[in-house]
Amino acid sequence: GAVVSQHPSRVICKSGTSVKIECRSLDFQATTMFWYRQFPKQSLMLMATSNEGSKATYEQGVEKDKFLINHASLTLSTLTVTSAHPEDSSFYICSASALLAGVGPNEQFFGPGTRLTVL
């Protein structure tokens, strides 16, 4: 149980285009989803936290107009990188948490990540 999927797993795009990444909780309803960014050999950097039906809360230094987050349902959140540039190339990972029977409120389940390369 508690499986989180991401799509696509890899994407290559041209500079100036927009890219959408989907994060889905497959077997539970995620009240909260998180988006992280990870550079090579570095830790996970929280970008934003989103709750279903409300606006995402962005971390300091993360441009909300650049990284659009939509948490339209309890099983789906999307991250859109708008007007992508080479410096946006990174590994993007989502996670989801929920109040599950037998699971505490703090546990996060991570997706497999999306490798974005902007040419």
Place this chain on the structure above:
Amino acid sequence: GENVEQHPSTLSVQEGDSAVIKCTYSDSASNYFPWYKQELGKGPQLIIDIRSNVGEKKDQRIAVTLNKTAKHFSLHITETQPEDSAVYFCAATFTGNQFYFGTGTSLTVIP
């Protein structure tokens, strides 16, 4: 906010030996401490966690210990195998859900 430090950054052990990774945290309010294993090109996978009301937890070859007074917690892997090679991250959080991650430990198990 919370600050989590993790040591060592790299660790090499012979197959069959034990590996220990230690994390310290700053916020005494933190009450949940998960450990994640991340293989190259994949997302982190939860391998074990501990809550502040427990001092130790074990799951087969993996154990985690927590010292609330000293504000540190450690991951112990016994009888290491080559498939244990990965990057391990610790995290600390309290109710409110934001996780504060350590900087990661790259573990290499030498056959």
